[in-house]
Structure formats: structure tokens, C-alpha cells
Amino acid sequence: MEEEEDQQKLPDLVKELVQRLLSQNLPPNSPPLNPNSPEFINSLRYAHRILSSRLTPSVAPDAAAIADSIKRRLAAHARSSEALSFADLFSKFAHKAQSVNNKWAVIYLLKIISEDRHHSHHQPPPLLPNLAFSQPATHHHKPWTNGALLISKDPDNRRDVAFRDFVAFVREENEVSEEALVRDVLYACQGVDGKFVKFESESKRYAVPDSVRVPRATRSIVHSLCELGVLFRNVSGYISQSMDRFPAEDVGTVGQAFCSALQDELSEYYKLLAVLEAQSSNPIPLVSESATSGNYLSLRRLAVWLAEPMVKMRLMADLVEKCRVLRGGAMAGAIHLHAQHGDPLVHEFMRRLLQRVCSSLFEMVRRWVLEGELEDIFAEFFIVGQPVKAESLWREGYRLHDAMLPLFISPSLAQRILRTGKSINFLRVCCEDRGWADAATEVVDDKGAASRRGGFGYGETDTLEFLVDEAAKRIDKHLLDVIFKRYKFKEHCLAIKRYLLLGQGDFVQYLMDIVGPELSEPANTISSFKLSGLLETAIRASNAQYDDPDILDRLRVKMMPHESGDRGWDVFSLEYDARVPLDTVFTESVMARYLRIFNFLWKLRRVEHALTGTWKTMKPNCITSNSFTRLQHAVKMQLVSTLRRCQVLWVEINHFISNLQYYIMFEVLEVSWSNFVSEMEVAEDLDDLLAAHEKYLHSIVEKSLLGELSQSLSKSLFVIFDLILRFRSRADRLYEGIHELQARMTESSSSSRDQNKSRTRKQLTDKSAEQGSWIADGRKALTQRAGEFLRNMGQDLDAIAKEYSSLQEEFISQLPVQQHVDLKFLFFRLDFNEFYRRLCPSM
Amino acid sequence: MDPEAARTARESLDLAFHMSNILDTGLDRHTLSVLIALCDLGVNPEALAAVVKELRKEKTSLSSSLPAASSLP
Numbered sequence: 001m002e003e004e005e006d007q008q009k010l011p012d013l014v015k016e017l018v019q020r021l022l023s024q025n026l027p028p029n030s031p032p033l034n035p036n037s038p039e040f041i042n043s044l045r046y047a048h049r050i051l052s053s054r055l056t057p058s059v060a061p062d063a064a065a066i067a068d069s070i071k072r073r074l075a076a077h078a079r080s081s082e083a084l085s086f087a088d089l090f091s092k093f094a095h096k097a098q099s100v101n102n103k104w105a106v107i108y109l110l111k112i113i114s115e116d117r118h119h120s121h122h123q124p125p126p127l128l129p130n131l132a133f134s135q136p137a138t139h140h141h142k143p144w145t146n147g148a149l150l151i152s153k154d155p156d157n158r159r160d161v162a163f164r165d166f167v168a169f170v171r172e173e174n175e176v177s178e179e180a181l182v183r184d185v186l187y188a189c190q191g192v193d194g195k196f197v198k199f200e201s202e203s204k205r206y207a208v209p210d211s212v213r214v215p216r217a218t219r220s221i222v223h224s225l226c227e228l229g230v231l232f233r234n235v236s237g238y239i240s241q242s243m244d245r246f247p248a249e250d251v252g253t254v255g256q257a258f259c260s261a262l263q264d265e266l267s268e269y270y271k272l273l274a275v276l277e278a279q280s281s282n283p284i285p286l287v288s289e290s291a292t293s294g295n296y297l298s299l300r301r302l303a304v305w306l307a308e309p310m311v312k313m314r315l316m317a318d319l320v321e322k323c324r325v326l327r328g329g330a331m332a333g334a335i336h337l338h339a340q341h342g343d344p345l346v347h348e349f350m351r352r353l354l355q356r357v358c359s360s361l362f363e364m365v366r367r368w369v370l371e372g373e374l375e376d377i378f379a380e381f382f383i384v385g386q387p388v389k390a391e392s393l394w395r396e397g398y399r400l401h402d403a404m405l406p407l408f409i410s411p412s413l414a415q416r417i418l419r420t421g422k423s424i425n426f427l428r429v430c431c432e433d434r435g436w437a438d439a440a441t442e443v444v445d446d447k448g449a450a451s452r453r454g455g456f457g458y459g460e461t462d463t464l465e466f467l468v469d470e471a472a473k474r475i476d477k478h479l480l481d482v483i484f485k486r487y488k489f490k491e492h493c494l495a496i497k498r499y500l501l502l503g504q505g506d507f508v509q510y511l512m513d514i515v516g517p518e519l520s521e522p523a524n525t526i527s528s529f530k531l532s533g534l535l536e537t538a539i540r541a542s543n544a545q546y547d548d549p550d551i552l553d554r555l556r557v558k559m560m561p562h563e564s565g566d567r568g569w570d571v572f573s574l575e576y577d578a579r580v581p582l583d584t585v586f587t588e589s590v591m592a593r594y595l596r597i598f599n600f601l602w603k604l605r606r607v608e609h610a611l612t613g614t615w616k617t618m619k620p621n622c623i624t625s626n627s628f629t630r631l632q633h634a635v636k637m638q639l640v641s642t643l644r645r646c647q648v649l650w651v652e653i654n655h656f657i658s659n660l661q662y663y664i665m666f667e668v669l670e671v672s673w674s675n676f677v678s679e680m681e682v683a684e685d686l687d688d689l690l691a692a693h694e695k696y697l698h699s700i701v702e703k704s705l706l707g708e709l710s711q712s713l714s715k716s717l718f719v720i721f722d723l724i725l726r727f728r729s730r731a732d733r734l735y736e737g738i739h740e741l742q743a744r745m746t747e748s749s750s751s752s753r754d755q756n757k758s759r760t761r762k763q764l765t766d767k768s769a770e771q772g773s774w775i776a777d778g779r780k781a782l783t784q785r786a787g788e789f790l791r792n793m794g795q796d797l798d799a800i801a802k803e804y805s806s807l808q809e810e811f812i813s814q815l816p817v818q819q820h821v822d823l824k825f826l827f828f829r830l831d832f833n834e835f836y837r838r839l840c841p842s843m
Numbered sequence: 844m845d846p847e848a849a850r851t852a853r854e855s856l857d858l859a860f861h862m863s864n865i866l867d868t869g870l871d872r873h874t875l876s877v878l879i880a881l882c883d884l885g886v887n888p889e890a891l892a893a894v895v896k897e898l899r900k901e902k903t904s905l906s907s908s909l910p911a912a913s914s915l916p
Binding site: 009010013014016017018020021022024043046047050051052053070074082085086089090092093096102105106107108109110111112113114116117118 | 862867870873874879883889892895896
């Protein structure tokens with residue numbers, strides 16, 4: 001019923017409206033309108049036609065938006081007070097007017113009517129300047145959109161017709177209105193297919209399909225704007241993919257940070273798109289038969305708005321492509337490469353992004369440097385640790401993983417970082433020290449604000465460097481303190497030098513004296529217990545007993561694995577037991593090298609000891625001539641010459657050996673030691689110490705002819721040693737024989753004189769009866785035997801002498817060719833008066 | 844209509860009339876009330892505005908034709 005009433009009311013109302021309007025139009029003094037006049041009926045019919053032609057409005061019913069646009073228009077026309085009052089009225093209207101159901105329609109109506117009026121006032125376009133009442137108004141619409149509404153005085157309406165034709169033509173080409181395209185483009189920018197713009201998966205782009213009739217220019221604009229959509233799809237695809245992989249722990253913290261930073265940027269992007277969408281649905285509509293409405297947002301305006309997001313999105317898509325397969329520090333490094341860009345917009349954007357991405361990396365660095373903790377679940381940090389035994393913790397426990405090292409951290413800085421954390425771990429594990437925590441907190445206090453979490457990040461590499469340097473300084477100092485004071489590194493080195501490198505002369509002498517006879521036995525008959533006992537005795541007998549008992553504890557006898565035929569001399573060695581943490585310095589290989597040097601020095605000492613032994617037998621020169629007066633002159637001569645030859649040979653050998661010994665002791669060992677000590681003083685961290693020690697050992701090995709370059713030399717040296725030992729035994733025999741002879745001589749000479757004495761001596765000689773059968777012989781036989789003996793000895797000695805001189809010559813001739821400069825000093829000593837050079841001009 | 848509803852209706856009309864004055868639409872009260880009633884009935888406001896515009900245009904034609912008419916005695 002009501003509807004019928006409404007239906008009935010409608011035409012009545014319309015009629016009344018028409019009447020009102022028309023009567024308004026009439027000039028004041030004219031007669032009232034006749035409702036039945038043909039003009040009236042025409043108008044009525046026309047009105048009905050218009051009303052029925054447009055049944056749906058083209059705008060969404062949003063009263064507030066319309067009111068907003070009205071206000072803006074008022075404000076734009078500098079009528080801001082009216083704008084305020086309008087706003088006031090509108091708010092009252094919206095709240096109070098219950099009788100009006102369709103408020104937005106009313107407002108819309110008012111708006112359109114007022115606009116029309118204003119446009120009918122400010123009508124003329126620049127194309128028709130010859131209109132009388134034309135005022136060149138500033139209006140922002142394309143002229144031809146108003147083409148159909150011109151109030152022109154053009155009599156045959158030619159321009160009007162032309163415009164109408166043009167409008168019709170454009171409308172024909174544009175199947176789709178621009179605002180629909182704009183809306184579709186905005187959808188595409190969020191990765192959603194619009195009504196006309198669809199995603200083509202083969203060519204991976206958004207485009208208007210060819211079926212839709214759209215002019216080429218529009219098509220290409222749409223295409224370029226939709227590139228944004230494609231990039232957006234890539235980026236958001238990557239983000240969602242990574243989020244899916246989170247539980248699988250495939251994506252590390254850096255990847256997560258990257259995704260979240262991207263998402264932040266995307267939310268900014270969404271905000272922009274939302275604003276643009278609000279703008280696009282806020283048309284300035286014209287009730288006209290034009291093809292495109294004068295939307296605020298046209299495709300070109302959209303292009304301008306989307307230029308900046310396009311740049312950013314392109315960047316993000318690039319990054320996403322690069323980082324698809326990277327993780328951790330490598331990802332940060334790749335992003336950093338992209339940040340080297342001149343454009344300030346790009347630079348700023350990348351900086352923001354990188355700060356977020358690298359925050360977890362920097363946190364890891366901070367923890368590592370200050371606490372020695374590696375919290376790296378996803379294996380993204382550039383330091384990797386592996387579980388090793390305590391003694392190799394320093395050398396192999398941690399290392400740099402270059403692939404994960406981002407480029408803005410230089411390799412030297414990375415080394416420092418590694419070393420600092422390693423020191424903390426070393427202190428904690430090997431030295432069982434808690435003091436490093438104080439050092440770390442000192443650093444934190446010093447740095448204050450900068451060391452708090454997230455306080456330094458990307459772009460503040462120098463802050464990081466500073467922090468690392470401070471931490472490194474303190475921790476290193478602490479470590480060295482611990483090593484030197486608590487573990488007495490220097491004392492141990494000195495002890496090794498004194499014992500293993502035979503620095504403690506008196507101890508070595510005693511040891512050699514005591515252990516010597518033992519070692520002449522075959523190796524498998526020697527027991528190490530006995531030797532240890534002898535070692536103890538030697539220690540107690542020498543100055544070594546005043547040493548620190550802890551040090552003496554570590555000194556032990558070691559029997560090397562032997563084969564049959566080896567004498568004890570070949571397998572005997574001393575060893576020093578360095579425990580944690582010092583075995584970081586004194587590793588197995590280092591101790592093996594010490595052992596080699598010890599062997600060499602021990603051999604040398606043995607030879608020297610042998611020579612001094614020979615000297616001891618030679619020295620008491622009680623071989624005076626009066627004992628041999630009864631000998632034949634020839635034999636005497638022979639005796640004297642043999643003796644002399646022996647002595648000469650001894651002197652030569654002694655010269656060689658003592659110079660060699662002097663060279664080894666002073667020019668090699670002591671010099672290297674003092675270098676090492678001075679380097680120890682200036683060492684700043686454990687790496688420096690290790691390097692210094694290496695150098696020390698290396699120089700000793702090289703200079704004492706044990707290195708690889710001098711292998712031939714050392715071989716000939718060992719041959720010489722053997723020869724010297726042989727000489728010693730010969731010389732011993734010679735002197736033994738001579739003493740025997742002497743004894744015979746004196747005995748037989750005094751036998752006739754002193755029968756009584758001889759009885760006692762007979763007892764003595766009885767003992768020596770087992771040795772030789774000289775007693776029974778007479779003097780002549782004695783002489784003959786002596787002569788024979790001496791001749792044999794002489795020949796032996798000659799042979800030895802010849803061999804020796806040839807060997808020595810070979811050795812000395814090889815010396816100048818050596819590369820090590822110190823061996824020249826040895827050569828100089830051995831040949832200081834150029835005796836050998838003159839002897840063998842080949843040198 | 845009860846007085847209450849009449850009062851609100853009058854107030855609404857007043858408000859609308861003020862707004863239309865600010866916007867300088869040239870509509871008088873009565874025409875405005877008719878238009879509001881038509882809007883309430885669900886007519887497209889764009890169409891109504893078109894009617895208003897067209898009929899006002901007629902004014903010029905009518906007024907231009909009127910002097911001709913008035914010239915006739």
C-alpha cells in the first residue's frame with residue numbers, strides 16, 4: 001500500500017518539480033504557467049526521460065566522502081569559513097535529520113547542482129575565445145569533456161558537432177573507462193587480478209588482454225604500471241615461502257630479519273596504495289556524456305605516484321632474487337653489495353634494511369667478543385667451532401668460515417674477533433680462569449651506551465671495531481697475565497732450555513758421567529727405571545736441585561723405540577712434560593723437534609766427553625823418557641812419533657769439536673734464546689707467543705744443521721762423530737798399551753835391583769798376567785812386541801787421521817755453500833787462519 | 844504527521860536549505876523539499892540534477908522565446 005502510494009507520489013512530485021522549476025525560470029511579470037501548455041508537457045516528458053535513463057548512480061553511496069569533497073572544493077575556492085559552516089551543518093544534518101532517509105543522495109544532489117551552476121557560469125573553454133561573456137577561467141578539466149555542454153554562439157554548431165563526434169569516437173575506442181582501469185591497476189599492484197587487468201603466467205606480467213578494446217597508449221601505460229605488481233608478487237612470494245620454511249629451521253635469523261624488514265616496507269607500500277584507492281574512488285564527477293570522468297586519479301597521475309614505490313620494489317625484488325639461496329653472513333654481504341649505490345633514496349632504503357638484517361649478526365659478534373659464546377643455531381656466523389681436546393683448542397677449536405663473512409667486516413677485524421673469543425674460551429676451558437669476566441665487564445662499562453643490545457649495527461663498523469679492539473686488548477692482557485704468572489710460561493721455557501737443550505752444564509756433566517757406562521750396553525738390556533734413578537742422582541748432585549720442584553717433576557727419561565743392535569746411546573733421551581694449558585705451545589710436534597735437537601746435542605756432548613776422557617788419559621805425561629831409556633832407539637823414536645801423531649790428531653779434532661760446540665752453544669742457542677725472550681716481552685697475545693716460539697725453534701733447527709737444507713752436512717757430521725769415537729777407543733788402547741809397556745819396563749828394570757819389591761809387584765803383575773804374556777819374555781821380545789804394537793797403532797792412527805782429515809775437509813768445504821748466514825760464522829771459526837783453505841785450494 | 848515529526852522535518856529542511864545556500868545552488872525551499880522527497884523515494888540524484896539543469900536551460904530558451912511571445916500583444 002505504501003509502495004503504491006509512493007509510486008503514485010512520484011509522478012506528482014515530478015510534475016510539481018517541473019512546474020516549480022519552470023516557473024522559476026519565468027521572468028517576474030509574466031503570467032503563471034499553464035500546466036497543460038505544450039511546452040510544459042514537453043518538459044515533463046523530457047524530465048521523465050532523463051529520470052528513467054539513469055537509474056543507478058555512478059558513485060558509491062558514501063555521504064561522508066561526498067561531504068569531504070564538497071568541503072575541499074569550498075576550501076580550494078578560498079571560502080574556508082563557508083566550508084567550516086558547511087561541515088557544521090552537515091554533521092547536524094547527518095545526526096538529526098531522521099526524516100530524510102537518503103542523506104547521501106541529498107548531499108550529492110546539492111553538490112552536483114552547485115557544480116553545474118558554477119560550471120555553467122564559468123563555462124567557456126580556451127578553444128572558443130570569441131565568446132562575449134567568456135572569462136578565461138582556470139579550470140582543470142580537459143576541454144573536450146565539456147564539449148557537449150558548450151554555450152556557444154556558434155550558429156551552425158560546427159565545433160559542437162566536431163566535439164560530439166570526437167567524443168563518440170573516443171568512447172568507441174575506450175571500451176573501458178579510465179577509472180576502471182585505474183582501479184584495476186591498483187589491484188594489480190597488490191598482486192590481485194582486476195576486472196580487466198590479468199596476470200599472464202607465460203609472460204609473467206600483468207596486461208590487459210587483447211580481447212578488451214583499449215587504445216595502445218593506455219595499454220602500454222597499464223603495462224608499465226603493472227610491473228610493480230609483478231615485482232610485488234615476487235617479493236611477497238619470497239616472504240611467504242620463507243615463512244613456511246621457518247619451522248624447518250632452514251631460514252636463519254638473518255633471513256628472518258630480512259623478511260620482517262621487507263614486510264615493513266610492504267606495509268608502507270600498502271598504506272600508499274590505500275590512500276591512492278581512497279583518492280580514486282573520490283571522483284569529481286560530471287553529469288555529462290563524456291567518455292572519461294575527471295577523476296582525480298588518472299593513469300598518468302597514478303604513474304607519478306607509483307614512481308617511487310616502483311624504485312623501491314625493484315630493489316626489493318633484486319635483493320630477493322639474490323638472496324634466495326643465501327643465508328646468514330653471506331646474505332648480509334650480498335645485500336651490502338647492493339647498498340653501494342649513489343642515489344640517496346636507494347642508499348637510505350638499503351641502510352634501513354641492512355640495519356635490521358645485520359642486527360642479529362652484530363649481536364652474535366658482541367656475545368662472542370664479550371663472553372666467548374657462540375649462539376649460532378642456524379650456522380650463520382662466520383666463526384665455527386668444533387669440539388676438540390683441550391690442547392688443540394687454541395689452534396683448531398675455532399676458525400673462520402669465509403663464506404659467511406659479510407663484506408663490511410674486513411678480514412683483519414674478523415681475525416681480531418676470532419682471537420678475542422678464542423682467548424675467552426681458552427681461558428675458560430684450559431686455564432680454568434674466571435677473571436676474564438671482569439675484563440669483559442670493564443669493556444662494557446667503558447663503552448657504556450654503545451655496547452647495549454642493538455646499540456651498534458650496520459653502518460657503524462667503526463664502533464664495532466672499537467669495541468672489538470677494547471675487548472681484545474683487555475682479554476689478551478689478561479690471558480698473557482695468566483700464562484706468565486699463573487702458569488709460569490717463561491720459567492718453563494727456561495727449564496726446557498736448561499734440561500732439554502743441555503743448558504745446565506754441570507747437570508749434563510754428571511749425567512753423562514753416571515749414565516755413560518750404562519748406555520754402552522745394548523739397548524734392550526737397559527731399564528728405564530735405573531736410568532730414572534740415575535737421573536735423580538744427577539739432579540741432586542748438581543745445581544739443578546735448587547730448582548722449582550714442579551719443574552723437576554716434569555723432567556723424565558724416555559727410551560725411544562729401538563731395534564736390535566742399537567746401543568743405549570741411540571735410544572736415550574730426556575723429556576719434559578708440559579701440561580694444559582702450556583701444551584698449546586708445546587705440542588707433540590714441538591716436543592718431537594726438541595727431541596731431535598736433544599739427540600744431536602747429546603751426541604755432540606758425548607763426543608766432547610770422549611775427547612776430554614782421552615785428554616785425561618793423555619795428559620799425565622808421565623811417559624817420560626827415562627822409562628824408556630832401555631828401549632832401542634828406533635822403538636823409542638817410533639813411540640815418540642806415535643805419541644806425537646796421536647796428540648796432533650787429538651788437537652785437531654778437539655779444535656773442530658770445541659769450535660762446533662761453541663758455535664752451537666753460543667751462536668745458536670743463546671742468541672735464539674735472547675731473541676725469543678725479547679719477543680716474549682713484547683708479545684701481545686697468545687698468537688704472538690706461538691709465533692715467537694716457532695721462530696725460536698726453527699732458527700735453532702736451521703742453524704744446528706738439522707734442517708732440511710743441511711741434511712748432507714749433518715750426515716757427514718755424524719760420520720765424523722763416529723770416527724772420533726773410534727779414535728778415542730784407539731787412543732785409549734794406545735795409551736793402555738804404552739802404560740803396560742811402561743809398567744813392564746819399570747818392572748823388568750827394577751826386578752834385578754829389588755827382589756823384595758818385585759814380590760809385591762809380582763802380585764800386581766800377576767793380575768796383569770792374564771792380559772799378556774810379556775812376563776815370560778825377555779827384553780828383546782819385549783822390544784820387538786812393543787815395536788810391533790806401536791807400528792800397528794801408528795798405522796791405525798794414520799788411517800784415522802787420513803779419514804778424519806778427508807771428512808773434515810768435506811765438511812768444511814760444504815759450509816760456505818750453505819744458505820744460512822750463521823754457518824759462515826762456523827766456517828770462519830773453524831778456518832780462522834785459513835789453514836784448511838791453503839791445504840785444499842778447492843775451497 | 845505528529846508535531847514532533849513535523850518539527851524534525853522542518854529542521855532538516857532548514858539545514859538542507861542552509862547547505863544549499865552555501866553551495867549556491869539557487870534552489871528555493873519548496874523546490875528543495877520536493878527534491879528531497881524524490882530522493883527519499885529512491886530516485887537517482889544524478890538524474891534529478893540533470894533534470895534541474897536541463898529545465899533551467901530551458902529557462903534561457905523560454906526567456907529568449909518569451910520576449911518574442913511578449914512582443915505579441
